[in-house]
Amino acid sequence: MGVSTSRNEHCRPLQSPITICTKKVKYDSCLKPLYIYYDPKSTRRLVNLGHCFNVEYDDTSDRSVLGEGPLIGYYRLRQFHFHWGSSDKDGSEHVIDGQEYPAELHIVHWNAQKYPSFNEAMKHPDGLAVIGVLLKIGEPNPAIQNIIDNLDQVKTKDKECPFTQFNLSSLLPNDRNYWTYQGSLTTSPYLECVTWIILQEAIPISSDQLHHFRGLLCSSENEDPSFILENHRALQPLAARVIRSSCK
Numbered sequence: 001m002g003v004s005t006s007r008n009e010h011c012r013p014l015q016s017p018i019t020i021c022t023k024k025v026k027y028d029s030c031l032k033p034l035y036i037y038y039d040p041k042s043t044r045r046l047v048n049l050g051h052c053f054n055v056e057y058d059d060t061s062d063r064s065v066l067g068e069g070p071l072i073g074y075y076r077l078r079q080f081h082f083h084w085g086s087s088d089k090d091g092s093e094h095v096i097d098g099q100e101y102p103a104e105l106h107i108v109h110w111n112a113q114k115y116p117s118f119n120e121a122m123k124h125p126d127g128l129a130v131i132g133v134l135l136k137i138g139e140p141n142p143a144i145q146n147i148i149d150n151l152d153q154v155k156t157k158d159k160e161c162p163f164t165q166f167n168l169s170s171l172l173p174n175d176r177n178y179w180t181y182q183g184s185l186t187t188s189p190y191l192e193c194v195t196w197i198i199l200q201e202a203i204p205i206s207s208d209q210l211h212h213f214r215g216l217l218c219s220s221e222n223e224d225p226s227f228i229l230e231n232h233r234a235l236q237p238l239a240a241r242v243i244r245s246s247c248k
């Protein structure tokens, strides 16, 4: 084996997503309750990235933050996005006891106390903290409807529009118990910089609302239209990682 230029050549990769087998998770009494404060006034814009859409925030100060839980210090809210499937049968990235959910919300935060920028934070294992919320088919979700009502303005790749005053806390379930493990971005460049915090309670979305996600285009306005029918990554090996739980 030659000289290692990256950790992967000597250690097992820490990629995401993974399947969570609830019988094998380890309750850790040192895990604290999550501290979450999201200021609706820090919502800035909606943007179509081609493989998904982001709702982006003002992260030039600690206006919206995530702290406690498995984390050291506070992480600043930067954006949230969803992953979905071509049908309601799959679409989540994390899988719980073999069950795939129709979609998954990722709320992305970065360690602004330790790193000067989001791009720098992505180069470190403690750089990002992402809350994953599973979505299940149910009643229409009013908060998600608020986003859907604006998707027509970002139909094609690289389109963006102002999007403000969004109450992100309304997308969180009442139960804040979570599983946590060290992993990666689930889109390129798949950097191993994420403390994953997967909430154990799913939130509802209607089948019709999910249908609207699939109507977004990955093509730009002067290309032949092509839909973002699905954007969830395949499961990755857990390797020697232990998933911890905030409750028994």
Ligand SMILES: OSc1ccc(O)cc1O
Binding pocket: 106, 108, 128, 130, 184, 185, 186, 187
């Ligand atoms: O899908 S997880 C994820 C997290 C942070 C980010 O900047 C991009 C991502 O895809």
Ligand SMILES: [Zn+2]
Binding pocket: 081, 082, 083, 106, 186
């Ligand atoms: Zn994601």
